[in-house]
Amino acid sequence: MGQSGITLTDLAKEKVKASIDKRGIGLGIQIGVRTTGCSGLAYTLEYIDREPITRDYVTYDMGNFKVWINGKHIPYVEGMVMDWKKQGLNEGFDFSNPNEKGRCGCGESFNV
Numbered sequence: 001m002g003q004s005g006i007t008l009t010d011l012a013k014e015k016v017k018a019s020i021d022k023r024g025i026g027l028g029i030q031i032g033v034r035t036t037g038c039s040g041l042a043y044t045l046e047y048i049d050r051e052p053i054t055r056d057y058v059t060y061d062m063g064n065f066k067v068w069i070n071g072k073h074i075p076y077v078e079g080m081v082m083d084w085k086k087q088g089l090n091e092g093f094d095f096s097n098p099n100e101k102g103r104c105g106c107g108e109s110f111n112v
Contacts (some may be wrong), residue, residue: 005060005074005077005078006060006081007085008081010094011080011083012086013081016028017064020047020065024047027065028067029048030043030046030048030052030068031043031044031068031077032045032073032077033073033077043095047074049067053070054097056070058074079097079099080095081095081097
């Protein structure tokens, strides 16, 4: 798992690594938040092919890859656990965040 800050479950790590391998390129992922939805914020996840050149990012070494988080987003994701969930026909990354005060009814966004 990661240092203090965020944690990825073993299954989430496997899925990220498998995606990077399938892409054939990538150093890791960037996790963040963006303004959207009826509750205000949504998680973002993108693959990173080159290290960010700015110092604004906090880096977590997960062994086979790294996770970058913009320092401005740390207050929103501190203590978060990223997992991989499969429910029925749907599967994907799931974020469990102690900073969330509520989620919208459709689950697309959250507030802190």
